[in-house]
Amino acid sequence: MNTPRSVCILGAGPIRIGQACEFDYSGVQGVKALKEEGCRVILVNSNPATVMTDVRLADRTYVEPLNLATVTAVLEKERPEALIPTLGGQTALNLAVELEEAGVLDRLGIALLGASARSIELAEDREAFRLAMESAGLPVLPARTVRSIEEGLAAVEEIGLPVILRPSFTLGGWGGGTAATLEELKVQLRHGLEASPAHTVLVEASVLGWKEFELEVMRDGAGTFVVVCSIENLDPMGVHTGDSITVAPAQTLTDREYQRLRDAARGVLDAVGVATGGANVQFAVDPSDGRFAVIEMNPRVSRSSALASKATGFPIARLAAKVALGRRLDDLLNDITKTTPASFEPALDYVVVKIPRFAFEKFPGASSRLGTSMKAVGEVAAMGRSFEEALLKAVRSLEIGRDSLEAPPVLAALDDGALEARLGRPSPERLWELAEALRRGFGMETVRRLTGIDPWFLRRIGGLVAAEAALRARAG
Secondary structure, three states: OOOOOOOEHHHHHHHHEEEOOOHHHHHHHHHHHHHHOEEEEEOOOOOOOOOOOOOOOOOOEEEEOOHHHHHHHHHHHHHEEEOOOOHHHOOOOOOOHHHHHHHHHHOOOOOOOOHHHHHHHHHHHHHHHEEEHHHHHOOOEEEEEOOOOOHHHHHHHHHHOOOOEEEEOOOOOOOEEOOOOHHHHHHHHHHHHHHHOOOOOEEEEEEEOOEEEEEEEOOOOOOOOEEEEEEEOOOOOOOHHHHHEEEEEOOOOOHHHHHHHHHHHHHHHHHHHOOOEEEEEEEOOOOOOOEEEEEEEEEEHHHHHHHHHHHHOOOOOHHHHHOOOOOOOHHHOOOOOOEEEOOOOOOOEEEEEEEEEEEEEEOOOOOOOOOOOOOOOOOEEEEEOHHHHHHHHHHHOOOOOOOOOOOOHHHHHOOOHHHHHHOOOOOOOOHHHHHHHHHHOOOHHHHHHOHHHOOOHHHHHHHHHHHHHHHHOOOO
């Protein structure tokens, strides 16, 4: 493949939940990488409050609305040879599909790099993705795509309740949710159908309580495939990964389970048709027997990609831009080591813990109960030689006036019954609720049953609670 002389990058637009400064981080990496390869870079991003739109970065920067008419006008004026939509989040992906369907890219002779329109549609259209997984022999959950409340009611007659609702082409799980009753189903479906640009919602069998994992992966045009990082959610399925405490690398997978997910992730990219670039694949794993199901994938760099880049030192967005141009991973030296090719997977001898940051005080009408639609407005991450060290570092980094797992006064004042009820409803206080329950002598099995959290994490949180008590006793 000949390297294009000019490339257009679409940004992510306004900062919002699920799509914030992570995409400025990725976009800046992408712009710099393309310029290193000798490309003239044209950038379109409606948000001037980003480093990406600094006039010293791209050769031409358009701070204009990210819509079909405006971007078409920019492309007609600049006539780039290629367009990369995989660095600007869901906004850029959806816009790339619009440009393709409108015939703009064909008319102007612009190549779509990093992900084809067909790959984007397969990954983001819930029904098409499910069918592609089934055709590839990959396990998925029983589900049906619906276009109306009536179709949704018919779907649950086959699938049964409870179900998880996943709107197509949305960001951060927006419009999604869980439904355990028909009335909840009607309310959630109405919201999901309105949120989806395609007005479709996947009604999927619930696996609440299964463990959730994510693999950040990359491949080049020669077929080299690497797993950059494995990420595990502390919360089980039912809480959006952006609202859950996450840990890298995954802590509770056996080697056999990890290798199965690794093979499945490559199979997902093959089935969707992602030829080059970065992507992430999410899995649910049954803690009782290790069987798994593919939940979804993003054929682009993502919010999790930014975390994985910082956790491993592997510059995902930077290398994704270069492999989109045709560069090979075995020829690209990792920017951290300067000697190791990017085809070598990072090996971590430390643990990274991410804790989401919420701001419900600014949204007094919003429910603080966590679910499949993301509500966090930010996050902190910390590194340590152990999970416990990284966790407490992250707690201090939240800047919410806490430096330990000691319960805040409101939580400490709850009786055991109220605390038990709260454990069954995920909230931003879940970490301190877990610690308080263990402090009061709730058994590990009781806490696991109420929360679905793996005993490995509960034992370590319990160890921190015990260490607090020992230090308190020693202090007199």
